[in-house]
Amino acid sequence: MQVVSISSLKGGVGKTSVTTGLASSALAAGVRTLVIDLDPHGDSSTALGAPTGSLDIGRMLKAPRRAHLSENVVPSAWTTHQRNTAGGTLDVAVGSAFTGIYDRPDLGKRDLRRLANVLAGVDQYQLVLIDCPPSLNGLTRMAWTASDNVVLVAEPGLFSVAGTERTMRAIELFKREFAPSLTAAGIVANRVRSTSSEHAYRLDEMRSMFGPLMLEPYIPEQANWQQIQGAAHSVHHWPGESARSSAALFDELLAAVRKQGKQTRR
Template identity: 70%
Template sequence: MQVVSISSLKGGVGKTSVTLGLASAALAAGIPTLVIDLDPHADATTGLGVKPSHQTDIGRLLKNARKADLAQNAAPSGWVGAAESGPSTSSGRKVLDVAVGSAYSGIYDRPDLSRRDLRRLSTVLSRVNGYSLVLIDCPPSLNGLTRMAWTASNRVLLVAEPSLFSVAGTERTMRAIDLFREEFAPDLKTAGVVANRVRPSSNEHNYRLGEMKTMFGDLLLSPTIVEQANWQQIQGAAHSVHQWPGESARQAASLFDDLLKNITDSGRMRSRALRRQPS
């Protein structure tokens, strides 16, 4: 099971949008996926079309980590029904579940968590199976929740806009990951940096992309995610980008398909998932 934290220490760069795009690509590819909405704003939960039900939210599961049963409290995404009835690149039952976010998780978003507290999410995930991929939508800070996510992850994907402050913030995040790896998580890897909301016609964006290539080298992932005019409409409707009509949505879906392949061994995960399905 690959566990990937989607992180940025600067808000407003589209971190949750990237999480949703990757979740959409995983669903289309038939990769059993769990999204953990660790941001107290719970925007990923809303965007994934989760309907309020009996599920215990991730904050309360973290509070009782040793007894928490995430499998019983993961809510299915509202995208699944449309994916099963529409065209797809895979066959079989679709799995896209959500560890529901809430403001309650904010009690852990502080800088003074102990090592024991940092392992709460790892403890919750240790009893979970049936997923090939876990995506963690982190808050835009380096407080307890992000560090808890990094402790539980194999990889960290950084999201940045091609702007001065975002690029500088990404460089700080890279340094923070290096320090965190030395002290807490020696096996943690950087999946790379994805440039989001790119406007190819913008001279400033092209300049910053060149700067990012110089600063991050091979860690700057391809493809970059081009700004999409109707992205807010898609998210507001709580739809997967792969299920949204129109050429621009199809192009965006293709970018996220490629990005997913570049940060995970998605072909192998899909094959393993298909082998598990009953004939």
């Protein structure tokens, strides 16, 4: 089981989009996958068409030893859309505002282990993707404590480059103190506009700063992305050439993330 946190310092850069894109590829490839929606906004639960009514992840974190994750996850609506493809699993640990109580900067060691404890003994998944909230506070650190790898999402702009460097440093410090086997699986450049010279410049800058940590392919700005997310559909199930080419990009990205996981698995 490879546990991957999808993180960034700030909101709106595409954590949820990358999480759901990777989940779509994993489902299409028949990989048994769980998405944990750790953002109090619950966007990935919405995008994955996860039915409400189950015990959400916030309440599971409250009592990790009694949480019984396997009984409280729900299947994503995508599994019915893609029933006839590869027969993979895509479950969701549903997000809720309740998780917000843990998003403090001063979370102690015991609280940091809450998600790891919820996941303890869970072995039916090959891949766990954790969609993190837009900060490096308690919830993101709780996700890192439970993870093998961190994928950072960044847009190729001035502030994101600086933010990514800060986040890399935060991961290094956190690793030393709390999670020695945590590794950065890489950086995903999202919303890349091929016609923008500023984007090309920032991507060059990021490649020289982060070297092989820059994952490929980059994910371009896609006109119909919000429409697909709004309909709670997977990119693999959406008709049209542009969705097909996005799906292929996420397939490649998933392979890169999985490869990194194989090299660093605990």
